[in-house]
Amino acid sequence: MKILVTVARWLVGLLFIFSGLIKANDPLGLSYKMQEFFEAWHILWLNSFALSSSILMNITEVVAGIAIIIGWKSKIFSRLLLLLIIFFTFLTSYVLFSGKIAACGCFGDCVPLTPIQTFTKDIILLLLIVFIAFHHQKIQPFFTEKFSRNILIISTLLVGFIQWYVLNNLPFLDCLPYKKGNNIIQQMQPPPNSYPDSVVIYYTYKRNGETIKIDASNFPDDFDSTYVQVGDEEKIVVRKGNNTPKIVDFTLSKLDSNKNISHEIFKQTNPYIIIFVKKFPNQTTAISDFIQLELLQKLQNKYPVYIVTSDVSNARNLFIKGVEILKLDATVLKTAARVNPTYFLMHGATIINKVSAKNAAQLLK
Numbered sequence: 001m002k003i004l005v006t007v008a009r010w011l012v013g014l015l016f017i018f019s020g021l022i023k024a025n026d027p028l029g030l031s032y033k034m035q036e037f038f039e040a041w042h043i044l045w046l047n048s049f050a051l052s053s054s055i056l057m058n059i060t061e062v063v064a065g066i067a068i069i070i071g072w073k074s075k076i077f078s079r080l081l082l083l084l085i086i087f088f089t090f091l092t093s094y095v096l097f098s099g100k101i102a103a104c105g106c107f108g109d110c111v112p113l114t115p116i117q118t119f120t121k122d123i124i125l126l127l128l129i130v131f132i133a134f135h136h137q138k139i140q141p142f143f144t145e146k147f148s149r150n151i152l153i154i155s156t157l158l159v160g161f162i163q164w165y166v167l168n169n170l171p172f173l174d175c176l177p178y179k180k181g182n183n184i185i186q187q188m189q190p191p192p193n194s195y196p197d198s199v200v201i202y203y204t205y206k207r208n209g210e211t212i213k214i215d216a217s218n219f220p221d222d223f224d225s226t227y228v229q230v231g232d233e234e235k236i237v238v239r240k241g242n243n244t245p246k247i248v249d250f251t252l253s254k255l256d257s258n259k260n261i262s263h264e265i266f267k268q269t270n271p272y273i274i275i276f277v278k279k280f281p282n283q284t285t286a287i288s289d290f291i292q293l294e295l296l297q298k299l300q301n302k303y304p305v306y307i308v309t310s311d312v313s314n315a316r317n318l319f320i321k322g323v324e325i326l327k328l329d330a331t332v333l334k335t336a337a338r339v340n341p342t343y344f345l346m347h348g349a350t351i352i353n354k355v356s357a358k359n360a361a362q363l364l365k
Helices: 002-024 025-040 042-072 074-098 113-136 145-168 262-265 286-293 293-300 330-336 358-363
Strands: 198-207 210-215 233-241 272-275 305-309 326-329 342-347 350-356
Touching: 002 025, 002 042, 002 074, 002 113, 002 145, 025 042, 025 074, 025 145, 042 074, 042 145, 074 113, 210 358, 293 305, 293 358, 342 358, 350 358
Parallel strands: 272 305, 305 326
Antiparallel strands: 198 210, 198 233, 272 342, 342 350
16 A cells, blocks of 8 residues: 555656646746636736735645655645645636637647646546555655755746746746747647548428438438428537647738738848837836847848737837837737747748847847
8 A cells, every 4th residue: 555655656756846846937827827717707807916925835845746646644635636626627627518618728839738648647647646645654755855845946946936937037948839940830830630620510490390400511301381480590619629720810010001911021031129018108208128129220220120929009100210119919828928028030931030028139140
């Protein structure tokens, strides 16, 4: 039994450590996923707490995983893990059975899982953690009390530092479709060998007082005017497709127009820079520092520069000589640019380099 407990806690611990670290690489991604749940549940006031909750959740997962492996405070941490997995299982079951959210995002964007895969994983983890919680007394700590506590303190600080760093720079591991080397136009195409949804269309008719549902591809031979349609057509997906492009709705347009000019930008033969801005500072005096005007002028001597933003109201009041300001959907922009602002060095539709504002001077080299 002791061997089984050891195996179970190593499996659970390593998985929680991996899950926490992979999401700590991109805490904003988890916060956006949390906001999807808040919107689905109509509790939008929690959106302002999404990022702090994301950071805390990632630290908790890693620390709890390490604690259960080294056997420190096994009773407390086995119960903490049980609470976490019950919560996660609730979330994944909601994703699976409600259909209101596409994916749980339990391993972030780097390890995409289908809702059924995520739910199955959580059920297995739930069983393992229940087993550990019932047999926690068989867990012996690897280290002394003081050394174990120091390990967890260092782990907390390390995961916190990782998240601080990526929030001020960019994720260490970029798993998004806008990563360096990707071609945006190619990412807007359906994946190779993909297929669309397989849909069956049904119509409902009444005939001689009887309600009849008819498959659109199999109308009865005696179909005539005695069949009276009631209601709208019904579409049922019998096989979910997988032909959704990795990038959708990437539409660049001028501030005073909705015309898509993305291809006009992408067809340039020389390198150029796009500065993605989620939101401008509210104070006009802070904009020059935010945009880094001195650096921007140096970049303009080397490249054409565009600013792309979803903050249209503030952008209308902004004028920078030689810089064209374009607009982009806010959801698309926050996927492209985790840090505000983010600089893309482009060649055609290909992302040559991608840096945060703090590292934008690299583009001068």
